[in-house]
Amino acid sequence: MNLVRFVLARVGFSAFVAVIAAAFALPLLWLILAPFHDQATLSVSLPTNPTLDNFRAVFDNQFAVRALFVNSMIQAAGAMVLTTLVATLGAYALARIHLPGRDVFVYVLILFSSVVTGSAAMVPVFLLIFRMGLIDQHLGVILVFTGGLLPVALFIMRDFMQSIPRSYEESALVNGANQWQMLRDVVLPMTRSGMMVIGIWAFVNVWGSFLIPFILLRSPDKMPAATATYSFYTEAGTPVITLISAYALLYVIPVLVLYLFVNWKYGFQFFGGIKS
Amino acid sequence: MANVRFESVTKRFGDVAAVDAVDLDVHDGEFVCLLGPSGCGKTTTLRLIAGLETATGGTIRIGDQDVTRVGPKDRDVGMVFQDYALYPHMTLLENIAYPLKVRGAKLAARSERTREVARNLQIEHLLDRMPGQISGGQQQRTSVARAVVHKPRVFLFDEPLSNLDAKLRLEARAFLKRLQRELGVTAVYVTHDQAEAMALADRIAVMDQGAIVQIGPPLEVYRAPRTTFVADFLGSPPMNLIPVRLQDGVLRNDAFALPAPRHLRDLGRHEGQDLSLGVRPEHLELCDPGAEHAISGETFGLEPLGPETLVSLDVGGTLVVVRVFADEPPRLEGDAHVRVDAEHLHLFDGDGVRID
Amino acid sequence: MPSTHQDSTILTRRTGLTLLAPTFAFIGLFLLFPFVWVVAISFTDRTLLGAAAADPQFIGLDNFRQLFDFDSWMRSGEFGRSLVLTVYFVIASLIGQVFLGLGIALAFHRRKGFLRETIFTLVTLAWILPEAAIAFTWTSFLDPNGTLNTALGAVGLTRPDWLLDAPMASIVMFNVWRGTAFSMLLFSAALGNVRPSYLETADVLGANAWQRFRDVLLPMIKAQLATALILVTLWTFNVFTPFLLTQGGPAFQTDIMAIHTYRIAFRYFEFGQGSAIAVIVMLINFVLAGVYLFALKRGEGAR
Numbered sequence A: 001m002n003l004v005r006f007v008l009a010r011v012g013f014s015a016f017v018a019v020i021a022a023a024f025a026l027p028l029l030w031l032i033l034a035p036f037h038d039q040a041t042l043s044v045s046l047p048t049n050p051t052l053d054n055f056r057a058v059f060d061n062q063f064a065v066r067a068l069f070v071n072s073m074i075q076a077a078g079a080m081v082l083t084t085l086v087a088t089l090g091a092y093a094l095a096r097i098h099l100p101g102r103d104v105f106v107y108v109l110i111l112f113s114s115v116v117t118g119s120a121a122m123v124p125v126f127l128l129i130f131r132m133g134l135i136d137q138h139l140g141v142i143l144v145f146t147g148g149l150l151p152v153a154l155f156i157m158r159d160f161m162q163s164i165p166r167s168y169e170e171s172a173l174v175n176g177a178n179q180w181q182m183l184r185d186v187v188l189p190m191t192r193s194g195m196m197v198i199g200i201w202a203f204v205n206v207w208g209s210f211l212i213p214f215i216l217l218r219s220p221d222k223m224p225a226a227t228a229t230y231s232f233y234t235e236a237g238t239p240v241i242t243l244i245s246a247y248a249l250l251y252v253i254p255v256l257v258l259y260l261f262v263n264w265k266y267g268f269q270f271f272g273g274i275k276s
Numbered sequence B: 001m002a003n004v005r006f007e008s009v010t011k012r013f014g015d016v017a018a019v020d021a022v023d024l025d026v027h028d029g030e031f032v033c034l035l036g037p038s039g040c041g042k043t044t045t046l047r048l049i050a051g052l053e054t055a056t057g058g059t060i061r062i063g064d065q066d067v068t069r070v071g072p073k074d075r076d077v078g079m080v081f082q083d084y085a086l087y088p089h090m091t092l093l094e095n096i097a098y099p100l101k102v103r104g105a106k107l108a109a110r111s112e113r114t115r116e117v118a119r120n121l122q123i124e125h126l127l128d129r130m131p132g133q134i135s136g137g138q139q140q141r142t143s144v145a146r147a148v149v150h151k152p153r154v155f156l157f158d159e160p161l162s163n164l165d166a167k168l169r170l171e172a173r174a175f176l177k178r179l180q181r182e183l184g185v186t187a188v189y190v191t192h193d194q195a196e197a198m199a200l201a202d203r204i205a206v207m208d209q210g211a212i213v214q215i216g217p218p219l220e221v222y223r224a225p226r227t228t229f230v231a232d233f234l235g236s237p238p239m240n241l242i243p244v245r246l247q248d249g250v251l252r253n254d255a256f257a258l259p260a261p262r263h264l265r266d267l268g269r270h271e272g273q274d275l276s277l278g279v280r281p282e283h284l285e286l287c288d289p290g291a292e293h294a295i296s297g298e299t300f301g302l303e304p305l306g307p308e309t310l311v312s313l314d315v316g317g318t319l320v321v322v323r324v325f326a327d328e329p330p331r332l333e334g335d336a337h338v339r340v341d342a343e344h345l346h347l348f349d350g351d352g353v354r355i356d
Numbered sequence C: 001m002p003s004t005h006q007d008s009t010i011l012t013r014r015t016g017l018t019l020l021a022p023t024f025a026f027i028g029l030f031l032l033f034p035f036v037w038v039v040a041i042s043f044t045d046r047t048l049l050g051a052a053a054a055d056p057q058f059i060g061l062d063n064f065r066q067l068f069d070f071d072s073w074m075r076s077g078e079f080g081r082s083l084v085l086t087v088y089f090v091i092a093s094l095i096g097q098v099f100l101g102l103g104i105a106l107a108f109h110r111r112k113g114f115l116r117e118t119i120f121t122l123v124t125l126a127w128i129l130p131e132a133a134i135a136f137t138w139t140s141f142l143d144p145n146g147t148l149n150t151a152l153g154a155v156g157l158t159r160p161d162w163l164l165d166a167p168m169a170s171i172v173m174f175n176v177w178r179g180t181a182f183s184m185l186l187f188s189a190a191l192g193n194v195r196p197s198y199l200e201t202a203d204v205l206g207a208n209a210w211q212r213f214r215d216v217l218l219p220m221i222k223a224q225l226a227t228a229l230i231l232v233t234l235w236t237f238n239v240f241t242p243f244l245l246t247q248g249g250p251a252f253q254t255d256i257m258a259i260h261t262y263r264i265a266f267r268y269f270e271f272g273q274g275s276a277i278a279v280i281v282m283l284i285n286f287v288l289a290g291v292y293l294f295a296l297k298r299g300e301g302a303r
């Protein structure tokens, strides 16, 4: 009786795992195989003559190269630096000065930002950037992303800051440092790992997001890889599947690498809602 | 170097007066220990000197400067934190040199002075290590080194030995004492360990509930505690306190009657009152049942400690500890009898205040 | 430490406010201001180009009246229809993501090793890889000759043209695949905090797997369950990614709220109308967020 139950449980578990693995792996199969196919189509088959020609085609395409290696990089790195900087300084102040309502501030902010988001925010954000004269500019995209990522970044950073004993900063002051020296020599170096996490998280978010650059950018030479991929599909008439497949693979690699790095260094920890 | 002066200093946190109208004078070159139970306001007092708390009322002076409203960076003090607060991302050298660096000292001068201090504290060979790579005792010395490196006017210590194990603590205590003597620097040292305070201090300030109850040289405080609180806090085991009533010049209790000591001039005023009789365990000695003014009690327990034995007696419902100095623990069973010289008796009134 | 409610001597108020200034600027400009502005625009006939762009007129509740014009609002491509589609989409995604996430977390509860790492990595990657790239692999996956149909054919099932014949089912499938990681990570973190001794006690008492789940595990993850339900609802309500698969079509069959808003505002350039939709969406979001807070409070009170 017990043995039967045990066997049934093992079989059930294995079946479940197999189905889940297939369900989550199969959609990614094309992304891994098609780029090396000499005649890639939307269907998946093992490349019989594996080739790197598709990648060559990508690198021959000025627009594609620029989108991926220049535009996406500028926008993701810009938003990463700005978000990390603003959130670190703001979170530090929130952790160390007393303001009325300080403790609910971050929670209210997170809730509010998940209300004023996506479809609800696109019209006014577009108009705002339009008014600021930043339509079709990297800076506009960077600013909007930073504003959107800031609440969660603040939340995570503040938690991190509060876990640092105050005695480090106090000893800096007693040792004769002024507030800025304390910040530069003690606080910022001690929050490096938190800044790293926020930075990677912001980078990955911006790198992968489609809607904001889609709305705020017009000209091809400003488009990041997200909208470039899409425009290959819609504007070339018959999509150049070979090009797209190789391009898509190149496009996901940084995220893959960062994921592996974070997983190796910190374990993929979970900060309630790390992805906005 | 300089003296530190508190004039009626108060620090409130909401409704709690952590430091309550404290007057304190730490002389130039003096080593003062703030001693008291947890929560009595020692750390807050120290942080007021450092400028890490701002006084709610009163005046704080260092030397002839009024520093009440001066920030920590301009007070020119050195402080050793309870958790040492060594910066984990800096080497020991960078840690110790930090006070010099923010004062704009040149790299060469910085490094030379740091090495000098490190040599004195016997950590010179560790200067390239990170704080995480050295032992607790070495961390403690590093943090002392950082506090002294720029020759501050005052040293502040907040229970610097509490994170060390017992053996290291004795070593570090001797070390600190030697260092302070050598440097001849003004120091304020917070501890809840009375032995540490006795060993280190020129003067001990005993604190209770935000106030300094008594301040004086260790032996003076030990010999003439101002209150039952001080009597109870200093000495291990603490002073025995036995409830008695003064009637016709005799101290009476259910278990004994002793003539009131004649050297106490103020005793007359307390005729007919309930008082506390205080005797240190080492001033009680075992005696025959028939001895004059013998106090009798039932043997309650024996604790042989090596050079001495602690004997506890049940004297009319009060536990009385006797310290017996002998290589062999006394053999006691049933009733035991002790006596005490009148000059070693302390008396405290109903409010716990010493009667002189 | 009682230090939380203390006026710090570490940072002066002035330095603190200086450090906070950029934060306040971003929040004011990109969160508060859009919120207020979108409400204002929803009462105007603003467009991107033409006379109404330079000088939008106040038209009161006209935009809202048009949205809730009960004669036409359920026609395909209209606001009411979009709302209904969104509700389908949200509920189906919610059930899929939360159950799947919980299932995976439970299956690997107190297990370690290669199998767990692989599954967790796959599910997490589905969540974090760029949406544009993911949309393409899914276009291929759902293609009439794609992997899904190959797999279905292998076990002898029909092979529909997913994006044409079952567009709503397609984007739900896609969204579940994409979002399961959140529930999975949330639940496995919560389950990780259940002390093993609780389960051992249940074992000793002879509880079967279902009883163990219901009586021991479920009560301990109630708060996380509420969190997952509401956050997933909120996110799904606002998600735009399916646009990359279907553009809202065919024939507006996947015209969910975010896509609908985008179309009105950025295809037809009806900013007034688009803002009115945004206001309604925000109202719905606020209600969801309110429910979330309420559930969270209740959860805390229960503990």
Ligand SMILES: Nc1ncnc2c1ncn2[C@@H]1O[C@H](COP(=O)(O)OP(=O)(O)O)[C@@H](O)[C@H]1O
Pocket (backbone or CB within 6 Å): B013, B016, B017, B018, B036, B037, B038, B039, B040, B041, B042, B043, B044, B045, C002, C003, C005, C006
């Ligand atoms: N930052 C603070 N906020 C509120 N209360 C405090 C704070 N610091 C100390 N206190 C209170 O002041 C009293 C004295 O604390 P402290 O000086 O740390 O005592 P000690 O160092 O003697 O243990 C305690 O009651 C403590 O709770």
Ligand SMILES: [Mg+2]
Pocket (backbone or CB within 6 Å): B042, B043
């Ligand atoms: Mg203390």
